[in-house]
Amino acid sequence: MHDPDERDALRPPEGKAEDTRSASDSLPLCPSAQPEMESSVVFGVVGGSVEEPRLAYLKEPQPVTDEILELSGPVKPTEVFRFAAPCAGSGCKHFDGADCSLAKRTVSMLPAAVNKIPPCRIRPRCRWWRQEGVAACMRCPVVVTENYRSTEEQRRVADPPVGKGGFLCHES
Amino acid sequence: MDHEPSEASKGRASMPLQQIAVEDFTQVAFEGVLRAIEARNREDFRLPYGPIIYGIVWDPDMQLREVFGPQGSTPGQ
16 A cells, blocks of 8 residues: 555556646646746755765745744755755756656666655646656655765766766756 | 566666665755765766756746746836
């Protein structure tokens, strides 16, 4: 028997259940957004270890506030928290005009990280889930939005498509 | 396409998936900060690349088009 989260996850992405909700409620959410984006919420905290980060999912996603952002102290909030915000569509380098190419690459290039569907509260509106289904959920727990300890594989996946900016790297 | 979990990820699969209540948020966040600090301070930190952004990356061209229009002209030109 599946718990409610699993039932959500197992429903095909095409089976949108937001018909009775407002348009803004049904906009897909990017599950690796930035805190400054409008309507951004915290839905997870990166726990686990440096070698094996593991997202802990909030029972109730929290709207971004200054108090929450201050909890990350000396590091960036995106190193500690996962934020969800309405998908920016063509404003994002990963959007190919129809789909999120980051979600596609995540599923096609990274191995599943868990064997149980995470207890995620944003799933019904998650773009990655709507597009890639449970396969995206099985890789989500090891995603760190700003990651100092990425594998080469993760680095390749995170790289926006050629022609949309090339390899992204920061000076530390 | 789905993959078989690698040996490393099979190890991760044994780690329980955690769901946290709002009242535990601060403590879990504190532990997350410690993990992030450790990640930054490891000696094998991958310089010169620095961190990756695994998520939304704004398209600067798109933002400019929104401000200046499709031909890059400023409004009114």
